[in-house]
Amino acid sequence: MSYWPDKVVMITGASSGIGRGLAVALGTRGAKLGLVARRVEQLGELVAEIESLGGKALALPADVQSENSMRAAADELRAQFGPIDVLIANAGIGPTRDAAKLNAEEVANVMNVNVIGASNSVAAVLPEMIARGQGQLVAISSLAAYRGVPKSAAYCASKAAVSSFFESLRLDLESRGVDVTIIHPGFIKTALTAGRGAQMPFLMELDDAVKKMVRAIEKRRKRYSFPWQLATIVRAGMIMPIWMYDRIARANSFRE
Numbered sequence: 001m002s003y004w005p006d007k008v009v010m011i012t013g014a015s016s017g018i019g020r021g022l023a024v025a026l027g028t029r030g031a032k033l034g035l036v037a038r039r040v041e042q043l044g045e046l047v048a049e050i051e052s053l054g055g056k057a058l059a060l061p062a063d064v065q066s067e068n069s070m071r072a073a074a075d076e077l078r079a080q081f082g083p084i085d086v087l088i089a090n091a092g093i094g095p096t097r098d099a100a101k102l103n104a105e106e107v108a109n110v111m112n113v114n115v116i117g118a119s120n121s122v123a124a125v126l127p128e129m130i131a132r133g134q135g136q137l138v139a140i141s142s143l144a145a146y147r148g149v150p151k152s153a154a155y156c157a158s159k160a161a162v163s164s165f166f167e168s169l170r171l172d173l174e175s176r177g178v179d180v181t182i183i184h185p186g187f188i189k190t191a192l193t194a195g196r197g198a199q200m201p202f203l204m205e206l207d208d209a210v211k212k213m214v215r216a217i218e219k220r221r222k223r224y225s226f227p228w229q230l231a232t233i234v235r236a237g238m239i240m241p242i243w244m245y246d247r248i249a250r251a252n253s254f255r256e
């Protein structure tokens with residue numbers, strides 16, 4: 001029996017890239033979707049596409065930085081489709097920035113969207129999941145969570161925070177029937193990586209990446225890092241001496 005039919009799933013950052021790809025994949029598998037992002041027009045087109053494929057979806061225009069907007073979006077989804085079974089906290093931004101041009105406002109913005117946005121999303125759905133004794137929280141973090149990489153200070157810090165945040169939640173929630181799945185993707189072809197001149201090793205097509213993420217969510221994996229080749233290299237980086245890590249990381253900047 002498939003995992004998705006009639007599950008109510010809230011996806012943030014659904015208007016493009018990974019969120020959009022997950023929405024189409026889950027909509028065609030029978031999930032009832034609440035699609036969160038700021039761009040209303042893109043959400044409307046996505047709802048129409050999912051409905052044309054026989055699925056059910058609701059556009060929930062909202063900025064994840066607003067706790068109130070996220071609560072209102074979750075309330076609207078519940079009113080339309082019933083209790084929320086799965087949250088996919090995917091909304092994120094990842095600017096390239098050399099340390100010499102550090103911009104404090106940009107760092108705060110990345111933290112607000114990637115970390116506070118994920119926290120607001122969880123806060124909007126978790127009390128009900130705990131009350132029902134069931135649910136699943138999914139974080140789309142990044143392999144950039146494991147160690148700092150060049151020209152990505154804010155992004156790496158935000159993704160390390162996201163992974164730690166959800167790991168702590170997992171420990172608190174495992175006795176309460178709420179599962180937590182933390183996904184660490186490598187490079188995927190989306191708007192976030194488009195236009196980068198630097199070489200991105202093991203760059204994946206969106207469809208292939210979406211299939212892998214859907215499987216990891218279905219299996220309720222606690223942590224899923226992919227593609228395995230890059231995940232293995234990144235994990236090796238965790239136990240390397242600093243001089244060795246720095247030499248390799250400096251020579252392999254993934255941002256121009």
Ligand SMILES: NC(=O)c1ccc[n+]([C@@H]2O[C@H](COP(=O)([O-])OP(=O)(O)OC[C@H]3O[C@@H](n4cnc5c(N)ncnc54)[C@H](OP(=O)(O)O)[C@@H]3O)[C@@H](O)[C@H]2O)c1
Nearest residue numbers: 013015016017018037038039063064091092187188190192
């Ligand atoms: N692509 C990769 O290689 C890669 C690798 C590892 C992890 N990731 C992570 O995957 C997630 C999705 O990225 P993507 O590659 O699919 O990029 P994308 O195509 O740029 O999508 C980003 C999504 O986040 C939404 N978003 C941004 N700010 C928001 C806000 N304040 N409130 C609500 N929604 C907001 C955007 O929608 P609106 O602009 O309409 O609001 C958009 O739907 C991110 O968390 C990213 O860090 C990506």
